[in-house]
Amino acid sequence: MSHETDLTFEYRPFSLALDRPLGTANGSIDTRDGFLVRVTDADGTVGYGEASPLPGWTESYADCEAALDRAREAFRTGDERDALEAVDRTSAARHAVTLALADLEATRESTPLYRYLSKGPLVGRVPVNATIGDGDPSETVTRARDAVDRGFDVCKVKVGRRSVEEDVERVRRVREAVGSGVDLRVDANEAWTVAEAETAIAAFADLGVSILEQPLPAGALEGHAALRGDGVAIALDEGLLEHGVDAICGAGAADAVVLKPMALGGIDVARQVAAWVTELEITPVVTTTIDAVVARTGAVHLAAAIPEVPACGLATAEFLAEDLGRDPVLLENGSAVVPQAKGLGVEGVWEA
Numbered sequence: 001m002s003h004e005t006d007l008t009f010e011y012r013p014f015s016l017a018l019d020r021p022l023g024t025a026n027g028s029i030d031t032r033d034g035f036l037v038r039v040t041d042a043d044g045t046v047g048y049g050e051a052s053p054l055p056g057w058t059e060s061y062a063d064c065e066a067a068l069d070r071a072r073e074a075f076r077t078g079d080e081r082d083a084l085e086a087v088d089r090t091s092a093a094r095h096a097v098t099l100a101l102a103d104l105e106a107t108r109e110s111t112p113l114y115r116y117l118s119k120g121p122l123v124g125r126v127p128v129n130a131t132i133g134d135g136d137p138s139e140t141v142t143r144a145r146d147a148v149d150r151g152f153d154v155c156k157v158k159v160g161r162r163s164v165e166e167d168v169e170r171v172r173r174v175r176e177a178v179g180s181g182v183d184l185r186v187d188a189n190e191a192w193t194v195a196e197a198e199t200a201i202a203a204f205a206d207l208g209v210s211i212l213e214q215p216l217p218a219g220a221l222e223g224h225a226a227l228r229g230d231g232v233a234i235a236l237d238e239g240l241l242e243h244g245v246d247a248i249c250g251a252g253a254a255d256a257v258v259l260k261p262m263a264l265g266g267i268d269v270a271r272q273v274a275a276w277v278t279e280l281e282i283t284p285v286v287t288t289t290i291d292a293v294v295a296r297t298g299a300v301h302l303a304a305a306i307p308e309v310p311a312c313g314l315a316t317a318e319f320l321a322e323d324l325g326r327d328p329v330l331l332e333n334g335s336a337v338v339p340q341a342k343g344l345g346v347e348g349v350w351e352a
C-alpha cells in the first residue's frame with residue numbers, strides 16, 4: 001500500500017493566556033502554549049490539528065515541537081507513514097497530526113468529523129459538565145450557581161488542595177446552593193491517601209456526589225478498587241495514562257475512565273479506548289486539556305461519536321482569555337451543540 005502523500009504540512013506556535021488559572025491539587029494551569037497544524041491537499045482542501053502539550057499529561061513543549069518538525073520533514077519527502085512514526089511517542093504532537101488528517105478526510109467526504117469517526121447517526125448535542133475550579137467556598141458556590149444559571153446540570157468541582165474536611169464543606173455548600181437536581185462530581189487529582197479518600201467518600205455519598213475522579217495517586221490500582229461500591233463512582237484520569245485499560249479492568253479499579261485525546265495521542269486512540277472500556281462496562285468520559293478551539297472541537301466530535309456518552313468536560317473555553325478563532329460549538333442547557341459542517345467545523349484559525 002502506498003504511503004505517498006502530496007499533502008502540505010505546516011505548523012505554527014501559539015500562546016493563549018487563561019482568563020483565570022485552573023487550580024488543581026496537582027498545580028495550576030495558567031497558559032496554554034502549543035502548535036496549530038494545517039494540512040493542505042493538492043485541491044486546496046485543508047485540515048486543522050492542535051498540539052497543546054501539558055506538563056504531567058503529555059510530552060514537553062520542546063519535544064512536541066521537535067516531533068512536529070520531524071513530521072513536517074516526513075511530509076516534505078511525501079511519506080505519511082513516516083510522519084505518523086515521527087509523532088508516535090509524543091501524544092500532543094500525534095494528536096495534532098491525526099486530527100488534521102481526520103479533519104481533511106472528513107472535509108473531503110463532506111461529513112462532520114463525528115460521523116466520519118462513528119459512521120453512525122446524526123447527533124445534535126452531547127451533555128457537558130461545568131468545570132468549577134478549586135477556589136475558596138464562597139467562590140466555589142458562586143461559580144457553581146452561575147453555571148447552573150447558565151443551564152448546566154452537571155458540575156465538576158476540583159478538590160484535594162485543602163484538608164478533606166474543608167473540601168467536604170465546600171461541596172456541602174455547593175449542594176445547599178444548587179439543590180438536589182444538579183449532578184455534582186469532584187476531581188482530587190491524586191491528592192489523597194486511602195484513609196482520606198474513605199473519609200471523603202462517606203461524606204460525598206451523603207451529599208449525592210456521583211463521581212470522584214482520581215482520589216489516589218495514579219499508581220494506585222487496588223486502592224481505587226477498594227474505594228468502589230461505597231456510594232460514589234470512582235473515575236480514573238491520570239491512572240488511565242499510567243496503567244492502561246487492561247490493568248484497570250483486571251484490578252476492578254474504576255467505574256469510569258477519563259479520556260483526554262491530547263494525552264492519549266489523538267481522538268482516534270481515544271475512540272478506540274472508549275469502545276473498549278464500554279465493552280468492559282466502564283463508562284468513558286471525554287474531557288479537554290483546557291485546549292484551544294481546534295482540539296476542544298475535536299473532543300466534542302469525539303464525544304458525539306460515543307453512544308450514550310455521559311456529561312463530558314468540554315465546556316472549558318471559558319478558562320481562556322483568548323482563542324485561535326471563532327468557537328463553532330454552542331453551549332446551552334447543559335449540552336454542547338455538535339457542529340454539523342463538514343470536518344471539524346472550525347474556521348478562521350490560520351488567518352487570525
Ligand SMILES: O=C(O)CCC(=O)C1=CC=C[C@@H](O)[C@@H]1C(=O)O
Pocket residue numbers: 022024129130131156187189237258287288289290312313314316
Ligand atoms: O473535566 C473537566 O471538567 C475539564 C478538564 C479538567 O478538569 C482537566 C483538564 C486538564 C488537566 C486537569 O487539571 C483536569 C483534570 O484532571 O481532569
Ligand SMILES: [Mg+2]
Pocket residue numbers: 187189213214237238258
Ligand atoms: Mg481529572
